Amino acid sequence: MGFQFHPLAFGVMLLVAAGTIAYTFWNSNREQNNRGRHNGYSYDDYNTRYCGSSISSVRSLEDSEDDDDLRRRPGKCTICLTNLKGRSIKQLKCRHQFHERCINGWLTSNNTCPNCRMHI
Structure with missing residues (x-):
């Protein structure tokens, strides 16, 4: 007498195999998406690389109130869109x-220039 395979057992095994394949596929896609979203950096690397500027670097920014070039060409603040002159x-x-x-305010949550994205 040979080994007989019951159709119900075959169906259960097929269902388990399909579930395993689907889970593996879903998990590998999720990992690829996470890597692409953070450009290959871990969460900790991403967090420290893309957070706001330090208080000391914000304080060290150059004051431009007395700049002669600024007086000749006042321009606008691209954050609030009002004139720079007199402030x-x-x-x-x-x-x-x-x-x-x-x-x-910008630099508390970003470490780049709002215009050109140069790192501060």
Whole structure:
């Protein structure tokens, strides 16, 4: 007498195999998406790399109130979209200028220039 395979047992084994394949596929896609979202960095690397600027780096920004170039060409703060002239102004390393209050608020949650995305 040979080994007889019951159709119900075959169905259960097929269901388990399909579930295992689906889980493996779903899990590998999830890992790929997470890697792509963070450009290959771990969560801790991502968190420290893309957080706001330190208080000391914000304080070290150059004051531009007395800058002759600024008086000749006043321009606007691209954060609040109002004129820069006559207010407390800070200039980033990339030479973009902003109201001190506006850029300090921006830099609490970002470490890049709002215009050109240069790292501070």
